[in-house]
Amino acid sequence: MALADFLVSLLTVVSVYTLFGLGLNIKYGFTGLVDFGHVLYFLTGAYVTVVVTLPAAATSYEGIGGFALPQLLSGVPLGGLLAWFAALAVAMVVAALLSLLVGVPTLRLREDYLAITALGIATILHTVVNDERWLFNGPFGVRDVHQPLTGAFPVSLGSFIVNLAVFGLVSVLVLAYVGYRVGGYVYGVDVRAAALSTVAAVLVVAGLGVATLGGSLVLAGVVVVAVGVAVLARSIRQADGYGQPVALFTALVFAAWYFGTPLVTTGPSGTLASAVWLFDPTAGANGGITYGRFVLLVSAAFVGISYWWCERTVNSPYGRVLRSIREDEDVPEALGKETFRYKVQSMMFGSALAAAAGGLWATHIAFIDPTQFTANITFFAFTAVIIGGAANNRGVVVGTFVFWTLHTGTRFLNDYFPTEYATQLAALRVMLIGALLMVILYYRSEGLLGEQTYDTGVAADGGGHSE
Amino acid sequence: MSDPILEVEGLEKFFGGITALDGATFDVDPGITGLIGPNGAGKSTAFDCITGFLDPDGGSVRFRGEDISGERPSAIANRGVVRTFQIPHELPEMTVRENLALAPREQSGEALVASWTRSDDYYTDERRAQERAVEMAERFEIDHVIDTPAGELSGGQRKLLELARALLTEPDLVLLDEPLAGVNPTLEEKILDHIQALAAEGYSFLFIEHDIDVIMEHCQEVIVMHQGRVLTRGEPEAVRTDERVVEAYLGGEAQ
Numbered sequence: 087m088a089l090a091d092f093l094v095s096l097l098t099v100v101s102v103y104t105l106f107g108l109g110l111n112i113k114y115g116f117t118g119l120v121d122f123g124h125v126l127y128f129l130t131g132a133y134v135t136v137v138v139t140l141p142a143a144a145t146s147y148e149g150i151g152g153f154a155l156p157q158l159l160s161g162v163p164l165g166g167l168l169a170w171f172a173a174l175a176v177a178m179v180v181a182a183l184l185s186l187l188v189g190v191p192t193l194r195l196r197e198d199y200l201a202i203t204a205l206g207i208a209t210i211l212h213t214v215v216n217d218e219r220w221l222f223n224g225p226f227g228v229r230d231v232h233q234p235l236t237g238a239f240p241v242s243l244g245s246f247i248v249n250l251a252v253f254g255l256v257s258v259l260v261l262a263y264v265g266y267r268v269g270g271y272v273y274g275v276d277v278r279a280a281a282l283s284t285v286a287a288v289l290v291v292a293g294l295g296v297a298t299l300g301g302s303l304v305l306a307g308v309v310v311v312a313v314g315v316a317v318l319a320r321s322i323r324q325a326d327g328y329g330q331p332v333a334l335f336t337a338l339v340f341a342a343w344y345f346g347t348p349l350v351t352t353g354p355s356g357t358l359a360s361a362v363w364l365f366d367p368t369a370g371a372n373g374g375i376t377y378g379r380f381v382l383l384v385s386a387a388f389v390g391i392s393y394w395w396c397e398r399t400v401n402s403p404y405g406r407v408l409r410s411i412r413e414d415e416d417v418p419e420a421l422g423k424e425t426f427r428y429k430v431q432s433m434m435f436g437s438a439l440a441a442a443a444g445g446l447w448a449t450h451i452a453f454i455d456p457t458q459f460t461a462n463i464t465f466f467a468f469t470a471v472i473i474g475g476a477a478n479n480r481g482v483v484v485g486t487f488v489f490w491t492l493h494t495g496t497r498f499l500n501d502y503f504p505t506e507y508a509t510q511l512a513a514l515r516v517m518l519i520g521a522l523l524m525v526i527l528y529y530r531s532e533g534l535l536g537e538q539t540y541d542t543g544v545a546a547d548g549g550g551h552s553e
Numbered sequence: 554m555s556d557p558i559l560e561v562e563g564l565e566k567f568f569g570g571i572t573a574l575d576g577a578t579f580d581v582d583p584g585i586t587g588l589i590g591p592n593g594a595g596k597s598t599a600f601d602c603i604t605g606f607l608d609p610d611g612g613s614v615r616f617r618g619e620d621i622s623g624e625r626p627s628a629i630a631n632r633g634v635v636r637t638f639q640i641p642h643e644l645p646e647m648t649v650r651e652n653l654a655l656a657p658r659e660q661s662g663e664a665l666v667a668s669w670t671r672s673d674d675y676y677t678d679e680r681r682a683q684e685r686a687v688e689m690a691e692r693f694e695i696d697h698v699i700d701t702p703a704g705e706l707s708g709g710q711r712k713l714l715e716l717a718r719a720l721l722t723e724p725d726l727v728l729l730d731e732p733l734a735g736v737n738p739t740l741e742e743k744i745l746d747h748i749q750a751l752a753a754e755g756y757s758f759l760f761i762e763h764d765i766d767v768i769m770e771h772c773q774e775v776i777v778m779h780q781g782r783v784l785t786r787g788e789p790e791a792v793r794t795d796e797r798v799v800e801a802y803l804g805g806e807a808q
Contacts, residue, residue, distance in 0.1 A: 398669055403654070403662035403679055406647075410655050413644035420604065420638075421722055422630035422658050431665050537646065542654075542662065543671065544679045 088356075089344055090363035094382050100490045101385035102447045103467065107474075107482040108389075108396050109439030110467045115477035116400050117432040118412030120201035122464055123188070123208030127181040127437035129215065129459035131444025133222050134177035136454055139169055139232035147230070149223040156232050170234035174445040181441030182434040189433040193426060209461065216456040227455025231448050239377040240369035249373045254362035261361065268337045275330040282321035283331045287338035289314030291346070298502070328530075381450050388446060389483070392439055396479050399435070401540050408432055409477070466493075469523055475533025484534055492519055558583050558617060558726055558757055559603070559634070565611035566598050566781075573598040575781035576612065581726070583757045585748065587768040587789070590778035591801065596761045597639060599778070600728050604636045605629045616726070631658060633725035637732060639761075641711035645704025649695055652703050652714055653686035654679075656721035685721060693717045693747065709740040716747065720756070727751075729760035733767065745771055769793065777801075 106128055113119040137151030144152055155173055159165030192203045215222055222228060243249050272280070290311050297307025321331040348356025359367065367373040399405055410418040411425050419425045448454050466489065474485020496515040503511060526533065557580035566574040574595045588596050601607035603614050605626035614622040621629050630636075644652050660682055661667050661674040668675070690696040693713040698706060703714060712732060719727055732748075733741050748758055749771065762768055768775055769789045777784040777792055779801040785792060792798055 395669070399665070402668035402671075402675075403660045403682065404665055404668035406651055406655050407663055409647060409651075410644050413646055414642050416606070416626075416638070417642050417644060417718075418655065419626045420606075420630055420636055420642075421656050421718065422627050422635075423655075423663065424625065424627045435665070540651070542679050542683075544676060544683055 089348055089360050091366070091378070093344070093360075093363055094379055096490065096494050098378070098382045098385055098450050099494065100487050101382065101389050102443050102450060103470065103490060104389050104483050104486040105385070105392055105443035105446065106440050106463075107467045107470050107486050108392050108479060109436040109443065110464075111436075111471050111476065111479060111482050112396060112399070112408075112439065113432055113436040114468070115471060115482075116405060116412065117408045117429060118197065119193070119429060119432060119436075120197050121204045121433070121436070122201045122461070123204035123206075124436070124440055124467060125459050125461060125463040126188075126208035126211055127185060127440035128444040128447070128463060129212065129456075130181040130184055130437075131174075131177040131441025132448040132454050132459070133215070133228070133444075134180050134441070135170075135173045135445035136228050136231050136448045137222065138173040138176055140228065141230060141232075144228070144230040146226065147223050147228060148219050149221050149228070151222075156234075164235075166232070167234040170232060170449070173232075174442060177441045177445050178438040181444075182438045185433045185437035186430060189430050193429045193433065205461065205464075208464070212456060212459060212461075215459075225456060227453060229453055231452045231454065233377065233381075233449055233452060235380070236377050239380060240366065240374035241380075242370050242372045242374035244372065246367070246372045250362065250365055250367075253365035253375055257362045257364040260364075265337075268333055272330050272334045272337075275334070276325050279321045279325035279331050280334060282317055282324055283334040284338060286314045286318035286321060287335050287342065289317060290335075290339055291342040300502075304502070378450075381446075385446050385450070388442060392442070393479055393483070396439075400477075400479070400538075402542050404428075405540065406542070412477075469519065472533055473523060473526055475535035475537060478533065478535045478538040480538065481533055481535040488522075488534075489519065492522065556618075557581060559759070560615040560618075561599070561603065561612070562615070563612035564599060564602055564609050564614065566595070566602055566607060567610050572781050574602065574609070574612075577778065577781060577783050578612075579776045579783045579786055581757070581759050581776075582774060584773045585752050585758045585760070585771055587772035587775040588759055588761045588778065589763065589765070589768060589775060590784070593780075594778040595781040596778055597730060598781075600636060600730055600761070603629075604634060604728060606636075630722060630724075633723075634728065635719045635722050635724040635726075636728040637715045637719050637730055639730040639734065641708075641715045643703035643706065643711050643714055646702055648700050649690060649703055649706070649714060650683075650686055650699045653689055653718055653721055654682045656718045657682045657685060658722050689717045689721055694743075709736055712736055712740070712744065716744065720751065724756065726757045726759065729758060731761050731763070733762060733764065741767075765793070 106124075109127070110121070110124050113121045113124070137149070138153045139155050140147065140152050141157060142152040142154045155169040156166045159169045162168060188204065188207050192200050192207070195203060216225055218224055219226070243252055293307045293310030293314055295307070296310060297304045299307075318331065318335050321335070322328045325331045344360050345357045348360050364375060364379055365373060366376045366379065369376045400408065407418055407423050407428055410423075411428055415425050447458070451458070470485040470489040471482055472485070473488055474481030474483070493515060496518060499511055499515070500508060559581040561580070562578050564574045564577040577595060577599055588599070590596050598607065602609040602622075605621075605624050605628070609622055612622070613620055616629075616632055616634055619632075621632060621634070644655070660678045661672070662679050687696065687699070690699050693716065695706075695710055695713050695717065698710060703711070706714060716729070716732060732744055736744065745767065748760075752758060772789055774786065775789050775792045776786045777795075777798050784797055784801060785795050787795075
């Protein structure tokens with residue numbers, strides 16, 4: 087698998103869980119509702135989206151549904167896509183209503199009891215979905231997931247060269263923009279810190295490279311990596327802050343891995359393939375854009391819209407009431423705000439976003455079963471939100487990216503160990519993330535970005551509004 | 554004498570086997586009323602029952618003639634009865650500006666959908682809320698810390714913020730739970746001056762206080778509570794010389 091395919095798949099997962107995390111952040115970050123049952127709405131979103139669009143005669147499916155919405159709309163132009171959007175909307179509404187049902191009895195409880203009760207309800211409903219085959223086919227899961235427009239892919243614009251040029255240009259522009267943003271962030275850092283970060287990156291990459299040669303060189307490689315990490319620590323001290331050195335280091339290591347590895351294994355064409363990541367030369371006769379890449383673009387668009395939506399919600403007097411509930415619920419109540427109503431709305435809004443994430447997840451993965459919706463997913467999202475910084479929408483994006491990159495990226499460790507250690511390695515990878523969380527909470531308890539700042543759209547000095 | 558603004562009748566509250574309020578009955582007239590009594594007399598419990606933070610087990614509370622007992626705290630606040638807390642409840646992670654701008658009632662931007670659609674009302678109301686927050690901060694001389702997180706304020710500044718925030722709801726009656734506790738004498742004078750000035754503007758206050766001199770100097774009327782009941786209610790001078798009050802609360806000190 088080309089690295090570009092891996093990147094596309096990783097970014098899709100990151101997009102889906104970012105959407106999920108944005109919903110959690112509305113509940114937990116901004117309103118202070120510790121909803122340990124957040125995954126319930128992810129499950130709801132996935133199953134409702136799938137069942138509403140499921141054909142009537144789905145293979146080995148014995149659950150309710152088969153509403154066959156795409157078939158109903160088959161006469162309409164883009165009917166399959168419309169049906170999918172409609173299903174997603176239904177899923178969001180259903181999840182919001184379900185959270186209303188869960189919320190009315192539980193939201194009267196104080197934080198820790200809310201957390202426990204929410205976890206309990208989510209676990210019960212998960213068990214029901216898993217055990218009752220008449221509901222959603224139980225543990226056998228659902229195949230035949232409707233993937234809108236899938237027949238139209240791979241999309242080709244003409245000859246191979248045209249495809250390469252158009253999709254390649256878009257890919258390179260996106261990479262250039264990311265590079266520009268990272269560069270702008272790192273720019274102005276202490277020169278010695280920059281040099282140290284570069285040296286650290288070179289050492290880590292070299293160490294990992296040596297380690298892959300195997301044998302006794304593994305130990306040497308690990309030592310070199312350790313030295314690299316120590317140099318990075320020195321760079322952080324030199325720069326008097328971790329942000330810029332770590333960003334530079336990460337960017338360099340990423341570039342070495344993403345562009346350097348294919349250069350070594352397959353030559354310059356490999357590096358080119360990485361650079362034009364959106365373009366898949368193996369898709370169809372002339373190459374083109376695959377369905378997986380389309381799902382990534384759709385997911386990214388959903389993240390963009392939801393991010394804007396969340397920002398607009400929290401940067402308002404409404405968001406101010408939500409945060410006051412998080413700080414001390416008695417205060418807004420004493421000032422005449424009906425806090426219960428706000429908490430219910432916050433639950434419903436956050437759950438609807440989780441449901442949208444669930445629908446996208448189902449479309450991405452094309453097969454859903456209850457094992458994909460265990461309580462782990464909730465805690466992964468909590469970890470991601472806390473790493474990035476609770477009550478910071480940008481922090482959700484950063485935290486989710488860091489979390490899933492580590493979680494998925496460390497799967498490569500499996501290549502270097504005998505297969506009988508696979509279970510232990512899986513556990514080790516989760517432990518690594520736990521260790522990272524502890525380091526962040528110890529050195530920077532507010533998360534990488536800390537709480538965001540707010541602007542209700544009215545200049546604080548009472549001047550005109552900024553729209 | 555004008556009609557009472559608040560009428561409390563036979564208020565009862567039990568915590569397990571403990572009787573916190575045992576049929577407390579009193580009226581509060583417009584102006585400044587003091588509420589005194591020894592520790593455990595039921596003053597704070599009475600506040601909680603009046604403002605809806607506790608459900609009374611018996612009795613009724615009427616505000617401007619309407620029964621408000623059993624309503625949610627927010628509903629009671631929206632009728633014009635607002636309280637402060639004995640220990641200041643600042644919102645620590647939010648700035649002083651945000652703490653204050655939160656308070657004005659019926660802001661259109663406080664509705665979820667309105668925060669998305671943002672009509673003209675949204676901007677009009679929010680601009681007004683921000684302006685009033687600044688005015689109130691200036692009045693209470695906390696404008697120099699207006700962009701500081703409230704959790705970083707000094708104890709005295711928190712007391713001022715608490716009072717300023719309560720007033721931004723434009724209440725008719727403010728219930729102050731020991732507004733002077735733990736405040737230095739200079740600031741105490743300042744807070745009392747504020748209360749006097751606000752009373753002159755038409756706000757009414759019911760406040761819990763332990764310092765009898767403050768009560769004598771600033772209150773038109775005093776309610777004395779003891780063991781969950783009202784012992785007596787009257788003008789400060791009459792209360793000071795009341796034998797029962799002296800016995801229950803003041804000991805020999807007042808003589």
